[in-house]
Amino acid sequence: MKYYPIFLDIKGKSCLIVGGGPVGARKAATLKKCGANVKVISDQFSSECDDLKTISICLEKKKYEKEDVKGMFFVFAATNNSDLNQQIKHDASLLNILCNVADAPDNSDFLLPSIIDRGDLIVAVSTSGTSPAMAKRIRQNLENYLGPEYEPFLRLMGNIRKRLVSSGNAQNENKDIFYKLIERDVLELIKANDDIKINAVLWDVLGKEYTYEDLVSLGRDE
Structure with a gap:
């Protein structure tokens, strides 16, 4: 390397x-x-x-x-x-x-590098200077896979993490929660703009004090 x-x-x-x-x-x-x-x-x-x-x-x-x-x-x-x-x-x-x-x-x-910017998700592609054109092509291919839904998804996950940490949850318990949210396809629900189903998942995993609309709006303009 x-x-x-x-x-x-x-x-x-x-x-x-x-x-x-x-x-x-x-x-x-x-x-x-x-x-x-x-x-x-x-x-x-x-x-x-x-x-x-x-x-x-x-x-x-x-x-x-x-x-x-x-x-x-x-x-x-x-x-x-x-x-x-x-x-x-x-x-x-x-x-x-x-x-x-x-x-x-x-x-x-x-x-x-050639960069994909999805908010907190940053993907950097480099060919070590040998072929910037290829780095750009790889970035374009990855952009098709890593859609704009990743930005609100990671903002949601980050704000959930902050709330859980402030409430004193154990680290192992937090890890299980995030795996559950990933396994319940919250990312795909965001891509489909299905706020109702997103909230249903959040309420089932975390409780009704967690709502998508409130959590995803925090830090939007930072």
């Missing part, structure tokens, strides 16, 4: 993207979605960057300077100038800052 897979909490971390094209815009939007403080530096910005201002991403129109990487948690070199990208990588390395180089995966400290 060439790379060590890891999921990082970057909420509140400062991340820099150098490059205002479509690639930089996509990276910036994903970083912001994960709670990072994002700055994009470029001497010009593409139309794809127009929406970034609306989600509190700092766009600074200027040429890159080596001081720009100071204090950053991550740096992304995403310009259309390979020499500049390598300079950014060099400057980041001198400060022990991890850097991803868009046009040179072999010279990057980390790679960005």
Whole structure:
């Protein structure tokens, strides 16, 4: 295995993207979605960057300077100038800052996988930089299997877990409850939008103080 897979909490971390094209815009939007403080530096910005201002991403129109990487948690070199990208990588390395180089995966400290986002379910697919097109194809195939119903299902399960923990249930007892909910096909019932049957399962397994409508709405906007 060439790379060590890891999921990082970057909420509140400062991340820099150098490059205002479509690639930089996509990276910036994903970083912001994960709670990072994002700055994009470029001497010009593409139309794809127009929406970034609306989600509190700092766009600074200027040429890159080596001081720009100071204090950053991550740096992304995403310009259309390979020499500049390598300079950014060099400057980041001198400060022990991890850097991803868009046009040179072999010279990057980390790679960005192809991602399936279903709320708390995140599936990352990587071919270790050998074939991004294949990673995208695999992701598309998995998206057909892992439908949007997984997002409310995992939100439901997470909120049930919080309530059970706060009520002092034993860990083994909680494990049995979650297996029962999975075996009773709650996921398929959510896919079918059958709230009545979902509540019937919840009441049977947990009691009538547990309702799907209340539980699935908690944390929806977090």
